[in-house]
Amino acid sequence: MVNAFVPRVPMLSELQGKKLTRYFQLYDIDDDGEIAAADFERVIENVRILRGAPVGSFADHGLRYAFMAFWGALSSSADTDQSGGIDLDEWLA
Numbered sequence: 001m002v003n004a005f006v007p008r009v010p011m012l013s014e015l016q017g018k019k020l021t022r023y024f025q026l027y028d029i030d031d032d033g034e035i036a037a038a039d040f041e042r043v044i045e046n047v048r049i050l051r052g053a054p055v056g057s058f059a060d061h062g063l064r065y066a067f068m069a070f071w072g073a074l075s076s077s078a079d080t081d082q083s084g085g086i087d088l089d090e091w092l093a
């Protein structure tokens, strides 16, 4: 394994890394160390409440659709081990 002898070089600057880590913590609402669909459900719910959109309303559906599309795109690009969640390493990779 050649890779084992290559020192780990950070891909992101420290500042970028900190910023991204904050975003990660923001989305990992249940704080289990992974961003998953369940976290997005809660993000959607919070945004729905913030916007005062009734459950089942057009705005609620729009929100859900937008976030689930975002989650789909995010998980297919970032969930490299296809575990169904994005851990911090996958998030920062």
Ligand SMILES: [Ca+2]
Binding pocket: 027, 028, 029, 030, 031, 032, 033, 034, 035, 036, 039
């Ligand atoms: Ca989570």
Ligand SMILES: [Ca+2]
Binding pocket: 079, 080, 081, 082, 083, 084, 085, 086, 087, 090
């Ligand atoms: Ca994963």
